[in-house]
Amino acid sequence: MKINIKINGQNKTFEVEPGEFMLDVLRRNNYLSVRRGCDNISCGVCTILLDNKPVPSCSLLAAKANNHEITTVEGIQVEAEKLAKCFGEFGADQCGFCNPSMALTVYSLKQENVNATEEEIKAYLVGNLCRCTGYVSQHQAIKKYLGDSNENS
């Protein structure tokens, strides 16, 4: 079956199987910043934005995304670069495997609650695992990113 998706602002048509998940479709079509981790909704590295909300693409049926909008990290490049600077400042980056998904989730948190407290940041990121950093430096970097965004708004 064919599905029509607006992805990072561009209209695309993909040929998909009726039971296929979005992660497989995206990676097959070279959207490789969407990573495959647990493939079982536990790790969060496959996160994309569906109509501006973060969802795990490993468990989103591709057919359900028909006529919807999808954003990968390439679609939020300016914000991702701002977050990357904060990550660099706090040493919150090691292997980088989780960074695209983390950026999308943090971007979504910013849209919902730019004044998020540390507890709220932690709660929002529960579904995004990072095997390298231990999270402390990431939370500090995200706090800085949200604070900067707040000042500039």
Add this chain to the structure above:
Amino acid sequence: METNQFIEVNSLEEAYILASADRLNKVIGGGAWLKISLKKAKTLISLDKLNLDFIDSESSFIEIGAQATLREIETNKDIKKLSSGILNQAIGKIMGVTIRNLATIGGSVMGKFAFSDLYPVLLVMDVKLKFYKLGEISFADFVEMPRINDDILISIKINKNNSVGYFKKAAKTALDFAMINLAITKGDDFKIAIGSKPSIAKLNYEAMKYLNSKKDITEEVIEKTCALAIEEAKIKDNVRATKEYREVLIRSYLKRGIKQVIQ
């Protein structure tokens, strides 16, 4: 997953006809648990076109469409006012925001998942389910019924009352399923439900009957209520916790919860 076709239906009748035509035709909600719960289906039936993603709080009850996501419910201010906000709290404990943006209340209810954090909460709140053919049934009756494969859940209705609520999920990590989850409400009467034991949540009728018969809720009454609840819950071992550990958790949190709702 293996399936022949995906159909977005245009009416409840179309969904009903498809669902009742073959046991391997499956109605899907958000699809969050599809990968772990369904390997094969002839037809996947999507309700996405039916505008069932509403939350209406204008009446004496709050009606939530079956396709409303858990995140939409979690962040709804009117639902937060019900029973001390235990439904919002319970949803907030379900894995991460990303999953809650995908999972729907309809899928969570119809899945009858033993690990569900929603089940104990929906049992102790005054909840009815609205089906296309069955009409309205209480959530407690639904839990006791065999799995429904051929009817379509339209919405859940939560009566607005002044009950006070308590919810607890005990899990090893934020992403893990519960070792136990339990909920208590105190309105005109006490209601107690325990889930993930590891079987599906049920109301604890014996414990509720005993507690509701007492005017003074003393330490002894609470102890006896806990003992009755544990006996009735038929707790077992599984990979997440032993029967003995679950009993300790239930006794501790039930005691704490009862004290909290009578304050």
